[in-house]
Amino acid sequence: MTIRTDATKLKLLLLSDLEGQIPRVNQLCEELVSSEDCDVSAVLVAGGLVAKRGPHDYEALEAVAAAEGDMMALISRLEMIICRVLYIPDNNDPPTTRSIAVSAPSLTQYSSNVYYQEEQLIEGVTIMGEARYFKLVNDGKDPMQDRDMVLVLRDSSVKTRLPVVESSFFAGLLPMLQSNKPEEPRAIEIIGGSDQHPHAQLPLIYPGSLRLGQYTILQLEKDPLEDKWCVAAVISHQLEKEDDEDVDTSY
Numbered sequence: 352m353t354i355r356t357d358a359t360k361l362k363l364l365l366l367s368d369l370e371g372q373i374p375r376v377n378q379l380c381e382e383l384v385s386s387e388d389c390d391v392s393a394v395l396v397a398g399g400l401v402a403k404r405g406p407h408d409y410e411a412l413e414a415v416a417a418a419e420g421d422m423m424a425l426i427s428r429l430e431m432i433i434c435r436v437l438y439i440p441d442n443n444d445p446p447t448t449r450s451i452a453v454s455a456p457s458l459t460q461y462s463s464n465v466y467y468q469e470e471q472l473i474e475g476v477t478i479m480g481e482a483r484y485f486k487l488v489n490d491g492k493d494p495m496q497d498r499d500m501v502l503v504l505r506d507s508s509v510k511t512r513l514p515v516v517e518s519s520f521f522a523g524l525l526p527m528l529q530s531n532k533p534e535e536p537r538a539i540e541i542i543g544g545s546d547q548h549p550h551a552q553l554p555l556i557y558p559g560s561l562r563l564g565q566y567t568i569l570q571l572e573k574d575p576l577e578d579k580w581c582v583a584a585v586i587s588h589q590l591e592k593e594d595d596e597d598v599d600t601s602y
Contacts, residue, residue, distance in 0.1 A: 354392050354473045359575075360583070361473065364391045364432065365558035365567040367507070367543025371402035371421050375561050376428045378590055383432055388568050393472060394429050395569075397543030397558060398441030398506035401425070409446055418445040423458040434461040437470060439480040441506035441543065451482065465504060475499035475580045476571065481506075481513070484538070488514050495537050499580040500571070507544020539582065541569075549587035556585055564590035 354361070364383070369376065383389055401421045409415050422445065429436045436459070440448040448455045448464055455464045463470050467486070469479035477498050484503050487494045493516040494501050503513060515537070539554045549559030549567055559565025565587065572583040 356474065358392075358473060359573040361393075361476070361571040361580075362388060362391045363502075363569040363571070364388070364394045365397070365541055365556065365569055366394065366429075366561050367397040367558050368399035368545045368560035368562050369396070369425060370399060370562045371425055372562055373425060373428055375564065375590070376425060378564075379561065379566060380428070380431050382590060391433050391568070393435040393437060393478075394432055395478060395502065395504060395541060396429070396436065396438035397504045397541050398439055398444065399543055399560075399562075400438065400440060400444050404443055415445050415447055419447065419456060419458065422448070426459050426462045430459060430461045436462040437465050437472075437478045437504070438462065439464065439466040439482075439504040439506065439543075442508065472502075473580075475573075476502070478502050478504065480504050481509070484513060488516055492516070501538045502569075503538050503540050505540055505542045507542065507546055509540075509542050513538055513540055551585035551587075553582060553585075559587060564592070566590070 383391070401418050404418070409418070426436055426438070442449070447453070449466055451467055455466065458464075465478055465483065466480035467482045469477050469483050471477050475498060477500070479494070479501060481503055484494050484501075537554065539556060541556045541558060543558065545560035545563060547557040547559075549565045550557055556567065556569065558567035568584075568586045568588065569582070570584040570586070571580050573580050
């Protein structure tokens, strides 16, 4: 799906820790179709697509191929929500999907593995995996250059914040010279896994575990005065359980 170039609002579905649970994805599809979030522009997945494997389960090529098939089936179901799925694998997903030396397999027509890549969602907003972010930084490039916002997908093993590139000594002093103006969050980190309850403390967003029925909606808006994209809202949801009502939390 192509986002209108003149769009001023975007709604993104954030997921992680799916663990191959297609019934959960089906439940999510059914809920979104009848909700105010049926107009999402893209699905972003921060790792955890296939069911848990043991440390030696990928030693056989047949096992890797089977896991890729499971991953393809899951992503295909996500494409029923919207035909634009951007994802990164985590260390439980097939190793072929995390390789830096060899191009990752293209699993479906409408999905992109951005682990070591980047993709422009709309002018000013780019999605990339953490490996791509670190590659740019290590090459001395600023991932934020010529962009209003970068959304970085990271997996649950994350322990440190993303580094920021300073172009010169004076660039490091600039925040002090402009201390009267609050600095806007730049790279937004979307961190997958089930270790953290879904919440946002910008620039960090934890979308929660779909395996546990958790998902997050990220709303972006274009500031009409500055003509730049910014975060408008981060809303976490809990899929309904039997005899329960859906629970929403805004940040």
